[in-house]
Amino acid sequence: MEKVREYRQRGHECRELSAKATTPDLKDHYQGMARVWDKLAEERLTFFVAPAEASNVAGDSCHLPAGETAPTSARITIGRHPGNRR
Numbered sequence: 001m002e003k004v005r006e007y008r009q010r011g012h013e014c015r016e017l018s019a020k021a022t023t024p025d026l027k028d029h030y031q032g033m034a035r036v037w038d039k040l041a042e043e044r045l046t047f048f049v050a051p052a053e054a055s056n057v058a059g060d061s062c063h064l065p066a067g068e069t070a071p072t073s074a075r076i077t078i079g080r081h082p083g084n085r086r
Helices: 001-021 024-048
Strands: none
Touching: 001 024
């Protein structure tokens, strides 16, 4: 849970930096970084945190269909998925 909060805090910091950016390119850069931190937080909730714990994270919510639970562990592969032939 600590990592989820940390990732969300970093996303928030990037949005603050984006608001203070002096050029459109820098603003876009920080907004992109914020999206990545937000995605990492959501992935951590989905793959590494039990649903009951996820609902206890301040400001967080777990979006699993009724009756489904998050996996207790997952293997993360960086790069292209073997089934994705783009």
